[in-house]
Amino acid sequence: MKLQLALDRLTRNEIYKVLGETEAYVDIIEVGTGVIKEYGMELVRDLRRRHPSHKILADMKTCDAGKSETLQALEAGADVTTVMAFSSEETIKACLETAEGKGEVMIDLLGIKNLEKVDDLRKIGVDFVSLHIGKDQQQDGGISRENFSFLSDKDVKVAVAGGVNLGTIDEIAVGNPDVVIVGSGITKASNPKEAARKFKKAISE
């Protein structure tokens, strides 16, 4: 299980600071959609230079123009880019074809409630999905193990995201996803380094 730190709703200096404090515990650095909108692909290039050994995911949340957005992310130095599951099949295929041999594509299942969708995605070559409870959907709590248990027999790499915190990480870890994505549980913690250490420990036990 890998720990992915989602960098969202932060200034550039806040990003540098939180990464400086937590990088030892983080496997994958996620450059969040909002910070890409604020700072552009230059931020991805910058973090690539500063963190040459980390895996970097650019959370492009592509929903059209799959080829050019995938190239943008990979050419900026990202190892992984994201595309929304509700995009057209043509867009998802374009992302997969463009990334082939160069990087990974994670399909964000945000808002997808129909389980057959994952089978459809598998048929077009998708092998990595993210079960994601969006920020605006977290009033009733973030992701739980039961939200992603249906994926255990789907033969796909699974990331889980959305409001993961130190109170829920142990239960989520029981579900054994490949990647646990944590944003505010670390970036808004009073001590991000200590929080990252605890998340990493929880998924390593």
Ligand SMILES: O=C(CO)[C@H](O)[C@H](O)COP(=O)(O)O
């Ligand atoms: O993709 C995202 C937002 O669109 C974030 O990666 C995800 O929501 C994690 O952040 P948090 O732990 O704060 O919910």
